[in-house]
Amino acid sequence: MSTATPRMKITYATLSADNEELQLSFDAAVERARANLGNTYPMLIGNEERTGTETFDDRSPIDTDLVVARFPVGTRTDVCDAINAARAAYPAWRDTPWGERLAILRRAADLISERQFDYAALMTLEVGKNRLEALGDVEETADLLRYYGDEFEKADGFVKPLGSLSPMERTRSVLRPYGVFGVISPFNFPMALAGGPSGGAMIAGNTVVLKPSSDAPLSGWKFGEALRDAGLPDGVFNLVTGPGETVGAELQENPGIDGMVFTGSYEVGMKLHRSFTQDYPRPIITEMGGKNPAIVMRSADLDEAAEGVMRSAFGFDGQKCSANSRVYVDREVARAFVDKLVEKARGITVGDPTERDTWMGPVINQRALDTFTKAADDARSDGGTIEIGGEVLRDGDTERGFYPTPTVVTGLPLEHRLFRDELFVPFLVIGEVDSLEQALHEANDSAYGLTAGIFSRDESEVTLFLNTIQAGVVYVNRRAGATTGAWPGIQSFGGWKGSGSSGKSGLGPYYVQQFMREQSQTVIGDEGPPIL
Numbered sequence: 271m272s273t274a275t276p277r278m279k280i281t282y283a284t285l286s287a288d289n290e291e292l293q294l295s296f297d298a299a300v301e302r303a304r305a306n307l308g309n310t311y312p313m314l315i316g317n318e319e320r321t322g323t324e325t326f327d328d329r330s331p332i333d334t335d336l337v338v339a340r341f342p343v344g345t346r347t348d349v350c351d352a353i354n355a356a357r358a359a360y361p362a363w364r365d366t367p368w369g370e371r372l373a374i375l376r377r378a379a380d381l382i383s384e385r386q387f388d389y390a391a392l393m394t395l396e397v398g399k400n401r402l403e404a405l406g407d408v409e410e411t412a413d414l415l416r417y418y419g420d421e422f423e424k425a426d427g428f429v430k431p432l433g434s435l436s437p438m439e440r441t442r443s444v445l446r447p448y449g450v451f452g453v454i455s456p457f458n459f460p461m462a463l464a465g466g467p468s469g470g471a472m473i474a475g476n477t478v479v480l481k482p483s484s485d486a487p488l489s490g491w492k493f494g495e496a497l498r499d500a501g502l503p504d505g506v507f508n509l510v511t512g513p514g515e516t517v518g519a520e521l522q523e524n525p526g527i528d529g530m531v532f533t534g535s536y537e538v539g540m541k542l543h544r545s546f547t548q549d550y551p552r553p554i555i556t557e558m559g560g561k562n563p564a565i566v567m568r569s570a571d572l573d574e575a576a577e578g579v580m581r582s583a584f585g586f587d588g589q590k591c592s593a594n595s596r597v598y599v600d601r602e603v604a605r606a607f608v609d610k611l612v613e614k615a616r617g618i619t620v621g622d623p624t625e626r627d628t629w630m631g632p633v634i635n636q637r638a639l640d641t642f643t644k645a646a647d648d649a650r651s652d653g654g655t656i657e658i659g660g661e662v663l664r665d666g667d668t669e670r671g672f673y674p675t676p677t678v679v680t681g682l683p684l685e686h687r688l689f690r691d692e693l694f695v696p697f698l699v700i701g702e703v704d705s706l707e708q709a710l711h712e713a714n715d716s717a718y719g720l721t722a723g724i725f726s727r728d729e730s731e732v733t734l735f736l737n738t739i740q741a742g743v744v745y746v747n748r749r750a751g752a753t754t755g756a757w758p759g760i761q762s763f764g765g766w767k768g769s770g771s772s773g774k775s776g777l778g779p780y781y782v783q784q785f786m787r788e789q790s791q792t793v794i795g796d797e798g799p800p801i802l
């Protein structure tokens with residue numbers, strides 16, 4: 271692992287990386303990664319590295335001939351063993367002074383930062399992110415651990431003195447961990463969304479069983495590697511790989527799981543949300559999909575709007591939960607805006623994301639490519655105009671991968687399914703509106719409520735937008751991304767409506783508390799355990 275590289279902080283709002291040293295460091299990391307592909311990794315269960323009897327291939331969407339890694343097909347028994355290991359480790363971890371817990375997780379954060387290039391290169395090969403996106407994902411993971419740790423520390427471990435009705439009475443409120451959290455993570459932020467929820471749970475004193483996406487298990491595994499190298503005690507973090515239908519299902523059904531964090535699609539998340547609390551209440555945080563709108567008013571700086579929309583619609587191929595997938599533009603400026611956007615989309619380099627100049631790599635799998643193709647077909651047959659894109663690259667280097675082109679569609683009715691359904695591919699629909707009120711009505715007429723953006727120079731429009739839009743994360747005039755690019759401690763990130771269940775966002779100041787429940791402690795007299 272390289273530890274000597276001088277570090278420039280990469281976030282999702284980093285627009286370019288002219289830093290030659292950074293580029294060369296990433297290239298070297300890709301070479302190291304390529305030299306180590308195809309290894310079989312074990313599951314992490316207590317102090318055991320378990321290989322299992324059957325494995326699956328973690329193939330690269332860049333070139334499906336490339337097996338990035340092999341992982342065990344975990345079974346329900348493996349999950350039960352991981353839960354038992356987590357239960358066994360729980361009391362000691364809970365009773366570890368929180369300063370010591372934080373020290374271990376901060377050490378892990380530093381290791382992740384030190385290994386940023388190697389972890390990011392593997393992630394690029396595993397899921398097809400370009401280098402800035404992959405470096406951002408890794409650094410976000412480290413910053414999530416740091417941020418949640420800092421919040422925990424700022425709150426002094428969430429112990430608060432309360433009042434007393436007599437001089438003999440000592441009282442306090444204490445937030446205490448639940449026990450064992452299951453974490454189910456998606457492919458698209460494969461380290462940050464495995465590491466952030468797991469980190470929040472562990473900082474609060476819980477132990478964890480992680481099931482990473484089968485499209486991106488290696489990034490989850492590397493997070494576990496950093497924890498182990500930071501000295502996390504055995505059993506505090508466990509990792510079981512395999513299908514959602516068995517490994518994920520056992521996690522949600524097993525009574526040994528006290529709480530759950532799921533990040534992924536609405537369909538899976540809602541089912542899980544219902545079934546997890548079927549027999550008795552258990553905390554569950556579900557962070558789900560989005561159909562994120564941007565609104566462009568006539569007062570907008572159209573270049574800024576086109577740039578912000580382009581970055582959010584096509585960054586990581588539209589495979590961010592926050593991706594901008596529909597635009598409502600003031601009819602008056604619609605053509606000018608679309609022309610600018612198309613010009614910017616034309617400048618996007620699509621191809622192998624390990625290459626320095628590639629901005630858009632492949633989508634994650636054949637299913638995603640099929641979704642893209644079907645959307646383009648539907649747009650054509652339903653009277654839409656494909657302003658740019660709508661095609662799949664299938665030549666030379668892209669032949670064995672999944673490479674859609676950035677696509678902009680106009681002319682569809684606003685009630686068309688392409689304005690409603692989350693597609694999770696680089697496919698943007700644009701509708702014309704006559705007023706901000708109409709734009710807001712359309713924007714809010716959605717089952718989702720994750721992110722949204724507006725471009726306007728009119729203060730009253732911005733105020734109306736902020737007061738009316740139904741979304742957990744909103745941006746105004748953001749060139750770096752109309753609806754994307756949240757960072758720990760800078761933008762809290764969580765969904766409203768069908769996009770999220772808890773009303774408390776990740777990356778923000780109310781997150782870590784969700785992994786704890788309140789206990790009110792009253793001790794009469796001077797005897798007994800120390801209390802404030």
Ligand code: NAD
Pocket residue numbers: 454455456457458459463481482483484512513514515517518519522533534535536538539542557558559560590591592692694720763764765769770
């Ligand atoms: P997905 O729902 O297909 O899978 C997510 C995880 O759930 C994977 O680990 C998968 O194996 C597991 N899973 C699948 N079936 C399961 C079952 N029956 N029981 C338990 N677990 C099961 O999602 P994905 O394709 O990996 O990710 C993309 C989706 O995630 C998009 O909808 C995106 O908007 C959403 N997402 C949301 C956020 C957010 O913060 N709101 C962040 C990232 C991604």
